[in-house]
Amino acid sequence: MRSDSPGGAAPVDADEIRPDSRRLEEALRGLLLERGVFTEVDLRRQIEATGARTPLLGARIVARAWADAGFRDALLAEARPALEQAFALDLEHTPEITVLENTAGVHHVVCCTLCSCYPRNILGVPPLWYKSREYRSRVVIEPRASARSGSSTPRPTCATWSFRCARRAPMAGTKSASRRW
Amino acid sequence: MSARPLSPGAKVRVRTGDPLTHCRTPRYLRGRQGTVVRALGRFANPEELAYHRPGLPALVLYQVAFEAREVWGERLTEPSYRIHADVFEHWLEPLPGEAEASS
Numbered sequence: 001m002r003s004d005s006p007g008g009a010a011p012v013d014a015d016e017i018r019p020d021s022r023r024l025e026e027a028l029r030g031l032l033l034e035r036g037v038f039t040e041v042d043l044r045r046q047i048e049a050t051g052a053r054t055p056l057l058g059a060r061i062v063a064r065a066w067a068d069a070g071f072r073d074a075l076l077a078e079a080r081p082a083l084e085q086a087f088a089l090d091l092e093h094t095p096e097i098t099v100l101e102n103t104a105g106v107h108h109v110v111c112c113t114l115c116s117c118y119p120r121n122i123l124g125v126p127p128l129w130y131k132s133r134e135y136r137s138r139v140v141i142e143p144r145a146s147a148r149s150g151s152s153t154p155r156p157t158c159a160t161w162s163f164r165c166a167r168r169a170p171m172a173g174t175k176s177a178s179r180r181w
Numbered sequence: 182m183s184a185r186p187l188s189p190g191a192k193v194r195v196r197t198g199d200p201l202t203h204c205r206t207p208r209y210l211r212g213r214q215g216t217v218v219r220a221l222g223r224f225a226n227p228e229e230l231a232y233h234r235p236g237l238p239a240l241v242l243y244q245v246a247f248e249a250r251e252v253w254g255e256r257l258t259e260p261s262y263r264i265h266a267d268v269f270e271h272w273l274e275p276l277p278g279e280a281e282a283s284s
Contacts, residue, residue, distance in 0.1 A: 113205055113266075140209065141249075144259050 053124035061087065061122075075099050083122065094121045109147070111139050185275070187243060191217040192276040195245075195268060203231035206272045210264070214276065215247040221267060241270040 032038060064086060065072040074082035079097040083089050091097070097119055100108045112118070113136070118126040129135050139146040187193060197212045205227055220243055225236030245268050250261040 113207055140207075140264065141253055141256065142259055143262060 050120060050125060053120065053122065055123050057087070058123050072101075076101060089121065091121060094119060097122075109139055109143050112136055186220065186241065187217045187270075187273065187275060189217055189219050193217060193243075193245060193273045194276055196272050196274055200228070203228055206268055207266060209252060210247060210266055210268070211272075213247055213252050215245040215251075215266075217273075218244040218246050218265065220244075224269075226269065226271075242267050243270065243273060245273070 029043070033040060033043070061075070061083065065075055071082060071086055074085075076099055079099045080091045080094065083097070084091050095117060102108055112126075112131050118130070120126070135146070192214065193216070194214050195206065195210045195212060199208070199211075220241055222242060223239035224242050225239050227236065229236035245266055247264040247266065248261055249257055249259075249264060252264060
Protein backbone atom coordinates (compact mmCIF):
# COMPACT_ATOMS: atom_id res chain seq x y z
CA MET A 1 0.00 0.00 0.00
CA ARG A 2 1.30 3.38 -0.90
CA SER A 3 1.89 5.90 1.80
CA ASP A 4 -0.20 8.51 -0.05
CA SER A 5 -3.30 6.35 -0.04
CA PRO A 6 -4.47 5.72 3.50
CA GLY A 7 -7.40 3.61 2.37
CA GLY A 8 -5.48 1.74 -0.26
CA ALA A 9 -7.53 3.42 -2.95
CA ALA A 10 -4.74 4.57 -5.21
CA PRO A 11 -5.57 3.76 -8.84
CA VAL A 12 -3.86 0.62 -9.93
CA ASP A 13 -1.23 0.92 -12.59
CA ALA A 14 -1.25 -2.43 -14.26
CA ASP A 15 1.49 -1.47 -16.67
CA GLU A 16 4.01 -3.17 -14.51
CA ILE A 17 3.97 -5.79 -11.82
CA ARG A 18 5.75 -4.29 -8.87
CA PRO A 19 8.28 -6.40 -7.00
CA ASP A 20 6.31 -6.11 -3.75
CA SER A 21 3.23 -7.50 -5.50
CA ARG A 22 5.21 -10.51 -6.57
CA ARG A 23 6.50 -11.10 -3.04
CA LEU A 24 3.00 -10.73 -1.66
CA GLU A 25 1.69 -13.28 -4.16
CA GLU A 26 4.44 -15.74 -3.26
CA ALA A 27 3.78 -15.38 0.45
CA LEU A 28 0.02 -15.74 0.07
CA ARG A 29 0.36 -18.75 -2.23
CA GLY A 30 2.75 -20.40 0.24
CA LEU A 31 0.34 -19.89 3.12
CA LEU A 32 -2.68 -21.19 1.21
CA LEU A 33 -0.75 -24.31 0.20
CA GLU A 34 0.64 -24.80 3.71
CA ARG A 35 -2.81 -24.59 5.25
CA GLY A 36 -4.33 -26.92 2.69
CA VAL A 37 -6.79 -24.46 1.19
CA PHE A 38 -5.74 -25.94 -2.14
CA THR A 39 -3.00 -28.23 -3.33
CA GLU A 40 -0.14 -27.83 -5.79
CA VAL A 41 -2.14 -29.96 -8.21
CA ASP A 42 -5.21 -27.73 -7.89
CA LEU A 43 -3.05 -24.71 -8.49
CA ARG A 44 -1.40 -26.14 -11.57
CA ARG A 45 -4.73 -27.23 -13.03
CA GLN A 46 -6.21 -23.78 -12.53
CA ILE A 47 -3.21 -22.07 -14.08
CA GLU A 48 -3.39 -24.43 -17.04
CA ALA A 49 -7.12 -23.93 -17.43
CA THR A 50 -6.75 -20.15 -17.35
CA GLY A 51 -3.76 -20.24 -19.64
CA ALA A 52 -5.64 -22.32 -22.17
CA ARG A 53 -8.22 -19.58 -22.57
CA THR A 54 -7.46 -16.93 -25.14
CA PRO A 55 -9.49 -14.34 -27.06
CA LEU A 56 -9.74 -16.97 -29.79
CA LEU A 57 -12.76 -18.41 -28.03
CA GLY A 58 -14.34 -14.95 -28.04
CA ALA A 59 -13.82 -14.77 -31.79
CA ARG A 60 -15.47 -18.17 -32.19
CA ILE A 61 -18.44 -17.03 -30.14
CA VAL A 62 -18.88 -13.95 -32.31
CA ALA A 63 -18.53 -15.96 -35.51
CA ARG A 64 -21.15 -18.43 -34.31
CA ALA A 65 -23.50 -15.55 -33.53
CA TRP A 66 -23.04 -14.21 -37.05
CA ALA A 67 -23.83 -17.56 -38.59
CA ASP A 68 -26.54 -18.84 -36.25
CA ALA A 69 -29.45 -16.49 -35.55
CA GLY A 70 -30.85 -18.74 -32.84
CA PHE A 71 -27.56 -18.71 -30.94
CA ARG A 72 -27.25 -14.96 -31.43
CA ASP A 73 -30.68 -14.34 -29.91
CA ALA A 74 -29.99 -16.67 -26.99
CA LEU A 75 -26.61 -15.03 -26.40
CA LEU A 76 -28.11 -11.54 -26.27
CA ALA A 77 -31.01 -12.67 -24.07
CA GLU A 78 -29.04 -14.65 -21.49
CA ALA A 79 -25.40 -15.21 -22.27
CA ARG A 80 -24.28 -17.77 -19.72
CA PRO A 81 -26.61 -20.67 -20.56
CA ALA A 82 -26.20 -19.97 -24.27
CA LEU A 83 -22.42 -20.18 -23.95
CA GLU A 84 -22.48 -23.23 -21.70
CA GLN A 85 -24.67 -25.09 -24.14
CA ALA A 86 -22.96 -24.11 -27.39
CA PHE A 87 -19.35 -24.25 -26.25
CA ALA A 88 -19.45 -26.83 -23.46
CA LEU A 89 -18.23 -24.31 -20.89
CA ASP A 90 -18.68 -24.51 -17.16
CA LEU A 91 -19.65 -20.99 -16.12
CA GLU A 92 -21.27 -21.83 -12.82
CA HIS A 93 -18.83 -19.69 -10.87
CA THR A 94 -18.61 -16.94 -13.48
CA PRO A 95 -20.44 -13.70 -12.73
CA GLU A 96 -23.38 -12.92 -14.94
CA ILE A 97 -22.33 -11.97 -18.45
CA THR A 98 -24.03 -9.42 -20.66
CA VAL A 99 -23.39 -9.55 -24.38
CA LEU A 100 -23.90 -6.40 -26.44
CA GLU A 101 -24.26 -6.34 -30.19
CA ASN A 102 -22.44 -3.86 -32.36
CA THR A 103 -24.40 -2.54 -35.30
CA ALA A 104 -23.63 -0.21 -38.19
CA GLY A 105 -24.65 2.70 -35.97
CA VAL A 106 -23.56 1.65 -32.49
CA HIS A 107 -20.20 0.37 -31.38
CA HIS A 108 -19.59 -0.72 -27.80
CA VAL A 109 -16.40 -0.36 -25.86
CA VAL A 110 -15.92 -1.91 -22.44
CA CYS A 111 -13.92 0.06 -19.93
CA CYS A 112 -12.56 -1.58 -16.81
CA THR A 113 -13.30 0.00 -13.44
CA LEU A 114 -11.13 -2.48 -11.57
CA CYS A 115 -14.02 -4.55 -10.27
CA SER A 116 -12.46 -7.86 -11.34
CA CYS A 117 -15.19 -8.43 -13.86
CA TYR A 118 -13.16 -9.63 -16.84
CA PRO A 119 -14.55 -12.97 -18.13
CA ARG A 120 -11.35 -14.93 -17.66
CA ASN A 121 -13.16 -18.23 -17.94
CA ILE A 122 -13.93 -17.33 -21.52
CA LEU A 123 -11.25 -14.94 -22.76
CA GLY A 124 -8.31 -15.77 -20.52
CA VAL A 125 -6.18 -13.24 -18.69
CA PRO A 126 -6.89 -9.66 -19.81
CA PRO A 127 -4.13 -7.78 -21.59
CA LEU A 128 -2.26 -5.43 -19.27
CA TRP A 129 -3.32 -2.35 -21.22
CA TYR A 130 -6.97 -3.11 -20.46
CA LYS A 131 -6.45 -2.25 -16.81
CA SER A 132 -3.85 0.44 -17.35
CA ARG A 133 -4.59 3.89 -16.09
CA GLU A 134 -3.88 5.39 -19.51
CA TYR A 135 -6.44 3.27 -21.34
CA ARG A 136 -9.11 3.62 -18.66
CA SER A 137 -8.68 7.37 -18.52
CA ARG A 138 -8.54 8.00 -22.22
CA VAL A 139 -11.10 5.67 -23.74
CA VAL A 140 -13.97 7.19 -21.76
CA ILE A 141 -13.32 10.72 -23.01
CA GLU A 142 -12.07 10.15 -26.54
CA PRO A 143 -13.22 6.72 -27.63
CA ARG A 144 -12.89 7.31 -31.33
CA ALA A 145 -9.34 8.66 -31.10
CA SER A 146 -8.40 5.80 -28.74
CA ALA A 147 -9.79 3.25 -31.17
CA ARG A 148 -7.91 4.76 -34.10
CA SER A 149 -4.62 4.56 -32.22
CA GLY A 150 -5.22 1.06 -30.88
CA SER A 151 -3.99 -2.11 -32.47
CA SER A 152 -7.44 -3.68 -32.79
CA THR A 153 -9.21 -0.84 -34.46
CA PRO A 154 -12.98 -0.96 -34.37
CA ARG A 155 -14.96 1.05 -36.85
CA PRO A 156 -14.27 4.66 -35.90
CA THR A 157 -16.96 6.09 -38.14
CA CYS A 158 -20.05 4.89 -36.32
CA ALA A 159 -22.36 7.58 -35.06
CA THR A 160 -23.01 6.39 -31.52
CA TRP A 161 -20.74 4.87 -28.99
CA SER A 162 -21.83 3.14 -25.90
CA PHE A 163 -19.86 2.12 -22.87
CA ARG A 164 -20.41 -0.35 -20.18
CA CYS A 165 -18.38 0.32 -17.12
CA ALA A 166 -18.12 -1.89 -14.10
CA ARG A 167 -20.14 -4.95 -14.58
CA ARG A 168 -21.72 -6.15 -11.42
CA ALA A 169 -19.67 -7.91 -8.84
CA PRO A 170 -20.40 -11.42 -7.75
CA MET A 171 -21.59 -11.94 -4.21
CA ALA A 172 -19.91 -15.29 -3.91
CA GLY A 173 -16.47 -15.83 -2.51
CA THR A 174 -16.75 -13.63 0.53
CA LYS A 175 -15.39 -15.82 3.23
CA SER A 176 -15.72 -13.08 5.77
CA ALA A 177 -19.46 -12.87 5.30
CA SER A 178 -20.22 -14.11 8.78
CA ARG A 179 -17.97 -11.61 10.47
CA ARG A 180 -19.69 -8.89 12.45
CA TRP A 181 -18.46 -5.34 12.63
CA MET B 182 -30.62 1.71 3.61
CA SER B 183 -33.62 0.84 1.54
CA ALA B 184 -34.37 3.60 -0.90
CA ARG B 185 -37.41 3.49 -3.12
CA PRO B 186 -36.66 1.45 -6.23
CA LEU B 187 -35.80 3.39 -9.34
CA SER B 188 -37.63 2.52 -12.52
CA PRO B 189 -36.13 2.47 -15.99
CA GLY B 190 -36.23 6.01 -17.30
CA ALA B 191 -35.85 7.63 -13.88
CA LYS B 192 -33.58 10.66 -13.88
CA VAL B 193 -30.87 10.49 -11.27
CA ARG B 194 -27.83 12.38 -10.16
CA VAL B 195 -24.70 10.63 -8.95
CA ARG B 196 -23.72 11.82 -5.51
CA THR B 197 -20.57 13.78 -5.07
CA GLY B 198 -17.95 12.62 -2.67
CA ASP B 199 -14.40 11.51 -2.81
CA PRO B 200 -13.82 8.61 -0.45
CA LEU B 201 -10.25 7.57 0.04
CA THR B 202 -11.35 3.98 0.34
CA HIS B 203 -12.29 1.44 -2.32
CA CYS B 204 -15.03 2.80 -4.55
CA ARG B 205 -16.38 1.63 -7.90
CA THR B 206 -18.31 4.75 -8.80
CA PRO B 207 -16.16 6.37 -11.48
CA ARG B 208 -15.01 9.78 -10.34
CA TYR B 209 -15.89 11.38 -13.67
CA LEU B 210 -19.54 10.49 -13.11
CA ARG B 211 -19.89 12.01 -9.65
CA GLY B 212 -22.31 14.91 -9.64
CA ARG B 213 -23.50 14.04 -13.15
CA GLN B 214 -27.05 13.47 -14.26
CA GLY B 215 -28.09 10.22 -15.92
CA THR B 216 -31.03 7.97 -16.67
CA VAL B 217 -31.68 4.58 -15.12
CA VAL B 218 -31.63 1.84 -17.74
CA ARG B 219 -32.49 -1.07 -15.49
CA ALA B 220 -31.90 -2.63 -12.10
CA LEU B 221 -29.30 -5.39 -12.16
CA GLY B 222 -30.04 -7.04 -8.84
CA ARG B 223 -28.77 -6.78 -5.30
CA PHE B 224 -25.13 -7.23 -4.46
CA ALA B 225 -23.03 -6.95 -1.34
CA ASN B 226 -21.42 -3.54 -1.11
CA PRO B 227 -17.91 -3.77 -2.59
CA GLU B 228 -16.87 -0.72 -0.58
CA GLU B 229 -17.25 -2.94 2.51
CA LEU B 230 -16.19 -6.24 0.96
CA ALA B 231 -12.86 -4.65 0.09
CA TYR B 232 -12.10 -4.49 3.81
CA HIS B 233 -13.34 -7.97 4.71
CA ARG B 234 -16.67 -6.74 6.00
CA PRO B 235 -19.92 -8.45 5.02
CA GLY B 236 -21.19 -5.60 2.86
CA LEU B 237 -24.75 -6.36 3.94
CA PRO B 238 -27.57 -5.61 3.49
CA ALA B 239 -27.00 -6.02 -0.20
CA LEU B 240 -27.58 -2.93 -2.31
CA VAL B 241 -29.36 -2.53 -5.61
CA LEU B 242 -27.02 -2.03 -8.52
CA TYR B 243 -28.37 0.04 -11.39
CA GLN B 244 -27.23 0.38 -14.96
CA VAL B 245 -27.28 4.11 -15.59
CA ALA B 246 -26.82 5.87 -18.93
CA PHE B 247 -25.03 9.21 -19.22
CA GLU B 248 -24.48 11.47 -22.21
CA ALA B 249 -20.81 12.15 -22.78
CA ARG B 250 -21.67 15.80 -23.40
CA GLU B 251 -23.22 16.01 -19.93
CA VAL B 252 -20.27 14.24 -18.33
CA TRP B 253 -17.40 16.06 -19.99
CA GLY B 254 -18.89 19.41 -21.00
CA GLU B 255 -16.50 21.51 -23.03
CA ARG B 256 -13.69 19.02 -22.57
CA LEU B 257 -15.39 16.70 -25.04
CA THR B 258 -13.59 16.78 -28.37
CA GLU B 259 -15.65 14.13 -30.17
CA PRO B 260 -19.34 13.83 -31.07
CA SER B 261 -21.27 12.80 -27.98
CA TYR B 262 -21.82 9.17 -27.09
CA ARG B 263 -23.46 7.28 -24.30
CA ILE B 264 -21.71 5.99 -21.22
CA HIS B 265 -23.35 3.10 -19.40
CA ALA B 266 -22.10 2.56 -15.89
CA ASP B 267 -23.19 0.26 -13.11
CA VAL B 268 -23.79 2.37 -10.01
CA PHE B 269 -24.95 1.25 -6.58
CA GLU B 270 -28.10 2.77 -5.11
CA HIS B 271 -26.36 4.66 -2.33
CA TRP B 272 -24.54 6.71 -4.97
CA LEU B 273 -27.76 7.78 -6.73
CA GLU B 274 -30.10 10.65 -5.90
CA PRO B 275 -33.45 10.56 -7.68
CA LEU B 276 -34.23 13.86 -9.31
CA PRO B 277 -37.62 15.19 -8.20
CA GLY B 278 -40.64 15.04 -10.46
CA GLU B 279 -39.30 12.23 -12.58
CA ALA B 280 -40.48 8.69 -13.11
CA GLU B 281 -40.14 6.55 -10.00
CA ALA B 282 -41.64 3.26 -9.05
CA SER B 283 -44.62 3.58 -6.76
CA SER B 284 -44.12 1.83 -3.49
